Amino acid sequence: MALEAFTTSSALSLGVELELQLVNTHDYDLAPYAEDMLRLMRAQKLPGSVVPEMTSAMIEISTGVCHSSAEVLSQLAQIRDALVRAADRLGIAVCGGGTHPFQLWHERRIYDKPRFRELSALYGYLSKQFTIFGQHVHVGCPDADTALRTLHRMSRYIPHFIALSASSPYVQGHDTAFDSARLNSVFAFPLSGRAPFVTRWSDFEAYFDKMTRTGVVKSMKDFYWDIRPKPEYGTIEIRVFDTPLTVERAAALAAYVQCLGAWFMRAEPFEPHEDDYLVYTYNRFQACRFGLDAIYVDPGSGEHLSLREHLLQSFERLAPYAQTLDATAGLALLRESVERGHNDARWLREQQQSAQWLGEVVRQAGRRFRADAR
Numbered sequence: 001m002a003l004e005a006f007t008t009s010s011a012l013s014l015g016v017e018l019e020l021q022l023v024n025t026h027d028y029d030l031a032p033y034a035e036d037m038l039r040l041m042r043a044q045k046l047p048g049s050v051v052p053e054m055t056s057a058m059i060e061i062s063t064g065v066c067h068s069s070a071e072v073l074s075q076l077a078q079i080r081d082a083l084v085r086a087a088d089r090l091g092i093a094v095c096g097g098g099t100h101p102f103q104l105w106h107e108r109r110i111y112d113k114p115r116f117r118e119l120s121a122l123y124g125y126l127s128k129q130f131t132i133f134g135q136h137v138h139v140g141c142p143d144a145d146t147a148l149r150t151l152h153r154m155s156r157y158i159p160h161f162i163a164l165s166a167s168s169p170y171v172q173g174h175d176t177a178f179d180s181a182r183l184n185s186v187f188a189f190p191l192s193g194r195a196p197f198v199t200r201w202s203d204f205e206a207y208f209d210k211m212t213r214t215g216v217v218k219s220m221k222d223f224y225w226d227i228r229p230k231p232e233y234g235t236i237e238i239r240v241f242d243t244p245l246t247v248e249r250a251a252a253l254a255a256y257v258q259c260l261g262a263w264f265m266r267a268e269p270f271e272p273h274e275d276d277y278l279v280y281t282y283n284r285f286q287a288c289r290f291g292l293d294a295i296y297v298d299p300g301s302g303e304h305l306s307l308r309e310h311l312l313q314s315f316e317r318l319a320p321y322a323q324t325l326d327a328t329a330g331l332a333l334l335r336e337s338v339e340r341g342h343n344d345a346r347w348l349r350e351q352q353q354s355a356q357w358l359g360e361v362v363r364q365a366g367r368r369f370r371a372d373a374r
Helices: 034-041 069-090 114-123 125-129 144-165 182-186 201-214 247-267 274-278 280-293 307-324 328-340 344-355 358-369
Strands: 014-024 049-052 058-062 092-095 134-140 227-230 235-242 295-297 304-306
Touching (some): 034 058, 034 069, 069 092, 069 247, 069 328, 144 201, 144 227, 144 235, 144 247, 144 280, 144 307, 144 328, 274 280, 280 307, 295 307, 307 328, 344 358
Antiparallel strands (some): 014 058, 014 092, 049 058, 134 235, 295 304
């Protein structure tokens, strides 16, 4: 199967996908209400889409093509409000967060869709363990070679994305000591991790042809990379974010990606290099484990510094791009949380410390998701 041609898209356009939890309102465990939720949502006229995910207590919402993070927020808020109304009719709640704190994977049901059945047959119990929840951000690229070069430049900021979005400290009822435990589940899949280091689309096409000849890969969907090209959309797709607890934070993360994309495409501040990946997995682990308290190894200089310090430096560097892209408010939201050393994982732990019951943590997360919903 040949790789799809890289579609022309508007440079720095945005698209956001959020995987969300459906929970009951008596003990706040996951509830298999995806089919009912989708039925109610089909009656709504909304931007973007609402679709099923791997197991029946998950749904995925997505925006249409947006040109600013403010537009992303507007679309996500409309979908959020409709979800909350539908959930109230069903007597359930909708939550963000990268993992459900205490759900048991063996109790999950695979959603009845051909691709999900195929994945379940291939991956066995890993499919049910894939009841995890992420945010994906697409950023438009003017051509295929720019997409690959932007992808490799963006790889230096994978730890930043992880720490800013981390919201999965609890798994199967236990505090994992990770801020983002979700990505440990993603790493179990054989085609996860990083993309190959190629900077020309012709070389990527050759790589894809080799992979399809092995029979391991049929389409780009089979790659679970942290960042992957999406030629049919003319974008690169960043996949390491945990789903935040609010749509406001989701839009702010998209603002950060868009500003980085502008810096990379317009200023070309450094040449991507294969050696950038020498510290990639270490930096990724640090961010998953320690969140904003991680140590970051700069791939260019080899300098060790706090990730929080490097994040604050990046906000300063991106300020001019934020002004032209109307992204200042989004970066300000993230900056404030970094200065406080506070992400969603820390908020969830604070709720547990107060309530001493993970069911109450989920209830509060549901309230936070709907806080401004009408």
